[in-house]
Each structure stands twice: as structure tokens, then as C-alpha cells.
Amino acid sequence: MTMVNHLINGLSLGSVYAIIALGYTMVYGIAKMLNFAHGDVIMVGAYICFYAVNQYQLPPVLGILAAVLVCTALGVVVERLAYKPLRAASSLAVLITAIGVSYFLQNAALLLWSANPKVFPLFFTSTRINEAGERVVVRNLEIGPLSVSYVAVVTVAACIVIMLALTWFTGRTKLGKAMRACSEDKGAAQLMGIDVDATISVTFAIGSGLAAIAGVLLCNMYQNLVPTTGSMPGIKAFTAAVFGGIGSIPGAFLGGMLLGILEIFAKAYISTQLSDAVVFSALIIVLLVKPTGLLGRPVREKV
Numbered sequence: 001m002t003m004v005n006h007l008i009n010g011l012s013l014g015s016v017y018a019i020i021a022l023g024y025t026m027v028y029g030i031a032k033m034l035n036f037a038h039g040d041v042i043m044v045g046a047y048i049c050f051y052a053v054n055q056y057q058l059p060p061v062l063g064i065l066a067a068v069l070v071c072t073a074l075g076v077v078v079e080r081l082a083y084k085p086l087r088a089a090s091s092l093a094v095l096i097t098a099i100g101v102s103y104f105l106q107n108a109a110l111l112l113w114s115a116n117p118k119v120f121p122l123f124f125t126s127t128r129i130n131e132a133g134e135r136v137v138v139r140n141l142e143i144g145p146l147s148v149s150y151v152a153v154v155t156v157a158a159c160i161v162i163m164l165a166l167t168w169f170t171g172r173t174k175l176g177k178a179m180r181a182c183s184e185d186k187g188a189a190q191l192m193g194i195d196v197d198a199t200i201s202v203t204f205a206i207g208s209g210l211a212a213i214a215g216v217l218l219c220n221m222y223q224n225l226v227p228t229t230g231s232m233p234g235i236k237a238f239t240a241a242v243f244g245g246i247g248s249i250p251g252a253f254l255g256g257m258l259l260g261i262l263e264i265f266a267k268a269y270i271s272t273q274l275s276d277a278v279v280f281s282a283l284i285i286v287l288l289v290k291p292t293g294l295l296g297r298p299v300r301e302k303v
Contacts, residue, residue, distance in 0.1 A: 026166070239279065
């Protein structure tokens with residue numbers, strides 16, 4: 001059962017990576033830019049939810065909703081102020097700006113909320129009466145000899161629902177089709193009457209809202225919140241997006257799941273210190289064999 005538990009933990013962690021990677025892949029697929037500040041939006045969402053629940057005593061559902069709303073607005077503001085003026089700039093200029101926004105968000109969080117670690121509250125638990133007649137909090141769901149945390153169940157379920165919802169949204173709705181048109185050719189999309197700037201802003205809003213959900217789920221898994229909480233998960237989620245094929249929603253889902261499983265098994269059977277090296281080595285091997293990622297498609301450009 002140990003291996004099964006590792007697999008479940010890997011799927012849970014991979015689901016968080018996949019939700020973050022969906023934000024990366026949507027922004028890249030439409031705006032053709034890498035928003036490296038995306039990981040820090042995760043941190044902002046987690047802090048908003050933490051203070052909404054701990055300080056203002058809001059129910060967890062409202063705390064999560066507040067985090068999503070704040071991060072959605074933050075994504076739009078960042079896109080308008082930092083990225084929109086660079087539409088015609090080189091990719092290097094956009095990359096440097098994204099790194100600057102990342103450091104700005106981290107230092108703003110440091111000033112607002114201090115560097116002291118916060119213990120994030122557990123949202124996904126149940127209660128039962130023990131033999132002494134006392135009500136106790138239960139974190140795990142017992143299924144025969146298997147013990148699965150409620151956080152893992154909720155995280156995997158949320159990831160699947162989000163992935164299916166985004167697939168439907170981009171394939172069936174008018175706005176989703178506008179996003180796909182912008183992804184193919186922004187100039188042609190504009191000639192067809194699509195507001196490219198508004199479409200890109202909506203994409204940032206959706207990705208940032210997903211980042212808030214991922215931040216809450218991540219902090220429920222590890223319960224440690226600091227201004228740099230989103231840095232490494234953001235990098236790994238970007239790795240997952242590239243691993244699966246950046247620009248592909250199913251690819252981000254698959255890449256996140258595989259990356260989470262690989263990381264947990266590397267920690268369990270190789271070394272906790274070398275797990276990150278194993279993960280990034282796997283990415284290098286995959287890109288050497290298939291440069292577009294597992295589900296990515298080669299893009300032909302007219303010269």
C-alpha cells in the first residue's frame with residue numbers, strides 16, 4: 001500500500017502543478033509570452049484566503065472566493081500596466097519585465113505580511129466521535145487498508161473539473177473561440193472584429209483566478225505560507241507545461257500529473273535532496289526526444 005499512497009500523493013501534488021500550468025499554457029498560447037510572475041500570484045491568493053478566514057472569520061468558501069476575485073483583478077492590472085505596453089517588444093524585454101513583476105510581488109508581500117511563516121488552516125477535513133465521546137478532526141479518508149487525505153481527493157477532483165471546464169470553454173464558447181483565433185493569428189483575428197487586447201486581459205484574469213485556487217490547495221497540503229511560497233511551485237508548473245506541450249490544455253494537465261508523480265517517487269525512493277534534479281533531468285530528456293513536449297505540436301512559420 002506504500003506505493004499506492006505515494007501514487008495518490010503524486011497525483012495530488014501533480015494536480016496543483018497542473019492547475020498552475022493551465023494558467024501558464026493559456027497565457028502563452030494566446031499572448032505568446034511567459035508570465036514568470038504567475039507563481040507569485042499563487043502566493044497572493046493564499047495570503048488573501050488566509051487573512052479572510054483567520055482575521056475576518058469568513059467561511060473557507062468565501063475565503064477562496066475572495067482570493068480568486070483579488071487574483072483575477074491583480075492579473076488584469078499586471079497585464080495592463082506591465083505587459084500591454086510591450087505588445088510589440090522583443091521576447092527578452094517581456095521576460096525581464098515578468099521577472100521584475102515577480103520580485104515586486106514578493107517584496108510587496110514581505111512589506112504587507114512580513115517574512116514570518118503563517119500556518120495555513122486546513123479546510124478539507126471531517127469530524128468523528130472517538131471512544132471517549134470527544135469530537136476529533138479527521139484529515140484522512142479510510143478506504144479499507146488505504147488512507148487518503150481529503151485534501152488529495154479535493155485537489156485531484158478540482159483539477160479534473162477545471163481542465164474539463166477550460167476545454168469546453170475554449171472549444172464551445174464565443175470568447176473561447178476568440179482566444180483560439182488570437183492564438184492562431186492576432187492580426188487576422190483583429191480584422192475579423194475580435195478585440196485582441198480584451199481577449200488577452202480575460203486570459204490573464206482566468207489564469208490568475210486559477211492561480212488563487214492552486215495557492216489555497218497547495219497551502220492546505222503543506223500548511224506553510226511565506227512570501228516565496230509560489231516561487232518553486234511556479235517554476236515546476238512551468239516545467240510541467242513545457243513537459244506536456246506548452247499551449248495545450250490537456251498537455252498541461254498530463255505534464256502536471258506526471259511531474260507530481262515523478263517528484264513524490266523520487267523523494268520516496270531516491271532522495272529528498274535530489275528530487276528536483278530528477279524532475280528537471282526528466283524534462284531535459286523529454287525535450288531532447290520530443291522538443292514540443294508530450295502533446296505539443298510543431299508550429300510552422302512562413303518565412
